[in-house]
Amino acid sequence: MTTVLSAEGLVKRFGDLVAVNGVSFAIEEGETFGLLGPNGAGKTTSISMAAGLLEPDGGAIHVAGTPIRTNSTAGKASIGLVPQELAIYPDLTATENLRFFGKLYGMAGDGLAIRVEEVLEVIGLGDRKDDLTKEFSGGMKRRLNIGIGLLHSPQLLILDEPTVGVDPQSRNAILEAVENLSGQGMAVLYTTHYMEEAERLCDRVAIIDEGAIKAEGTRRELVALVGQRDRVRVSATGDLARAASVAAAMHSVFEASPSDLGLEVLVAEASSILPELLSQVAANGATITGVEVFEPNLEAVFLHLTGKALRD
Amino acid sequence: MGAAARIASKDLKLRIRDRSAFIIGIFAPLALAFIFNVVFGGAFSADLELEYGLVDLDGGDVAQAFDEILTEIESDGLFTLSRFDSPAEAEAAIEADEIAAFFLLEEGLSDAVIEGENADLSVVGDIDAQTSTQIAASIAEQFGAGVSSTQLAVITAFALIDGPPPEESAAWGQEAAARGASYSLVDVSAETRQLDGTTYFAAGMAVFFLFFTVQFGVVGLLEEERDGTLARLLAAPISRTSIVGGKALLSFALGVISMTVLVVATQLLMGADWGPPAGVFLLIVTGVLSAVAIMGLVASVARTPDGAGNLGAIIAVTLGLLGGVFFPVGQGDDFLSKLSYLTPHAWFMRGLGDLSGGAEWTAAIPAAAAIMVFALVFGVTAWVLLKRRLNR
DSSP states (O other): OEEEEEEEEEEEEEEEEEEEEEEEEEEETTOOOEEEETTTHHHHHHHHHHHSSSOEEEEEEETTEEOTTOOOOOOOOEEEEEESSSSSSSSSBBHHHHHHHHHOOOOOOOHHHHHHHHHHHHHTGGGTTTTTTGGGGHHHHHHHHHHHHTTTTTTTEEEESTTTOOOHHHHHHHHHHHHHHHTTEEEEEEESSHHHHHHOOOOOOEEEEEEEEEEOOHHHHHHTTTOOOEEEEEEEEEEEHHHHHHTTTTTTTTEEOOSEEEEEESOOOHHHHHHHHHHHHHHHTTEEEEEEEEEOHHHHHHHHHSOOOTTO | OHHHHHHHHHHHHHHHHHHHIIIIIIHHHHHHHHHHHHHHHHHHHHHHOOOOEEESOOHHHHHHHHHHHHHHHTTTSEEEEEESSSSHHHHHHHHTTSOSSSEEEEEEEHHHHTTTOOOEEEEETTTTTTHHOOOOOOOHHHHHHHHHHHTEEEEEEESSSSSHHHHHHHHHHHHHHHOOOOSHHHHHHHHHHOOOOOHHHHHHHHHHHHHTTTTTHHHHHHHHHTTTTHHHHHHSSSSHHHHHHHHHHHHHHHHHHHHHHHHHHHHHHOOOOOHHHHHHHHHHHHHHHHHHHHHHHHHHHHHHHHHHHHHHHHHHHHHHHHSSSOOOOSSHHHHHHHHTTOOOHHHHHHHHHTTTTTOOGGGHHHHHHHHHHHHHHHHHHHHHHHHHHOOO
């Protein structure tokens, strides 16, 4: 795997306020990396430095091996930026918006025209491409906002809370589009304060608070940091006490007990033990009618690491 | 096409779509120039029809030299000159509104000058035509300076037929006499080459609204900041110089287009006479550059587009008033007249005045050079501050 973005010891001060203090992370090709933290945690400041909008007071950023500086254009063509605020021109059409920014990235002629059409289809605005964007709904504007970032096929796409203020339908469309990007080999840096989005999209997550990264890893690695376990709820009838006793004796099962609806089982990792667990329960006097798995979430991890909830 | 040109092109498209540039850059100045011309144009033009008299009681060499100079200026069409045998006849002509002022060459004037003695050259004017009288006094002063700075004093007085109390006339005369020579005879003739009323108001409104028109470009940077699109521009692989340059380029293009359209429109629709095209173009280009520079400085210190708009309007109106775009500034006030040259507007109007009356296009060069000083001083300052704003 190739490292697309590396941030090392980033520091940014605004007067006496240290907004970012020693932030380091790296993103590989085809990986979606999340910065998860509440408002004011330093997410936007960090990605502003990564995109070359802000000059770090300390540390360094490299994208595709090129140092990123505010006063240099080097490396910036490798980056696509989707700012948190809508960054489109309302008195231009969707096509005109895309063409303008495409030209700024050195695209031209047929190549630009073809790519504009491709992106319009990807973001679902092909049938509205010649309408002024001021006539678009909020969700359509958000999709165009993302489309502009994608237009020049960057190696790294930076999305700063792209679903803030978006209706559920558009939000889902945006998340699906982002999910597809990593499959195309694009590295994605995604900031959010929505735990669900980080869990759904990100291969790895850095939990950031008060300008510093508190922990980093896959969701499972982060959960392991705080010792959380998966909970399996088996809806069943029959001899539940016997089934619970058998389940409790299994390897990787920490606890199993009957409940009103069936069995409650605590395991290290549900996906690896679930087939055997269900087989043993069914073979020992219980009739299974349903299964639900509850994995520990990042909200709990964040609470454990920072002592506060994500939406504080 | 460079990034700056692409940004300017995009902004031009936006301005064309919202029509604001048309309204501020063309329709408003054209309409106001038309209204001013209809309301004030006749009176303005009448004031500029200079008619003077000459009473030569001396008849000597110095008087003859002065007569020749007046005749030469008259032949340029700058004023008409009537000759009278006595001051009483000339005063009667003033009373009849046939002339605005007359030059009185007293008997013995030439002998006194030749023998190195002090002598007086008097200008007697209509109290109701102070501007015309002042111009006459200026001509006389320049002649006096050419003869000798100490021997020939110019005394200005008013014909007191219906005039003010004697002490007021005397004070005005003393002030006029005390005024030092500040230009040569050639410049005196240029001073008298005033714009006609139609051209004056057309040019005044054009340069006044120019400062609003160019705001659409440079203030666009603040609008990009407000609307979030500046982040995309800053993240793109283009230099920050291109971003500022694109905005300045749009301002310049809007200014030149607006001024050019106004020149052509006022010439065709109102009969304005701007002068030699090359000279007018030189003044337009330098005038637009100075407007871009000053409004760029406004954009660099303002926090929001609205703030820049308000501050820009205050500055545009102040400079316009001081620069004499609505009415001539300081014709009877030396301080105001000098102060007005602290504005590019005054130099622009001065440049057009220099071009009028059949002058070559090169007559605009001094005024254009003065306007460029404004462009350079304010432009460099604005450029540095705007770049610093982007390089946070």
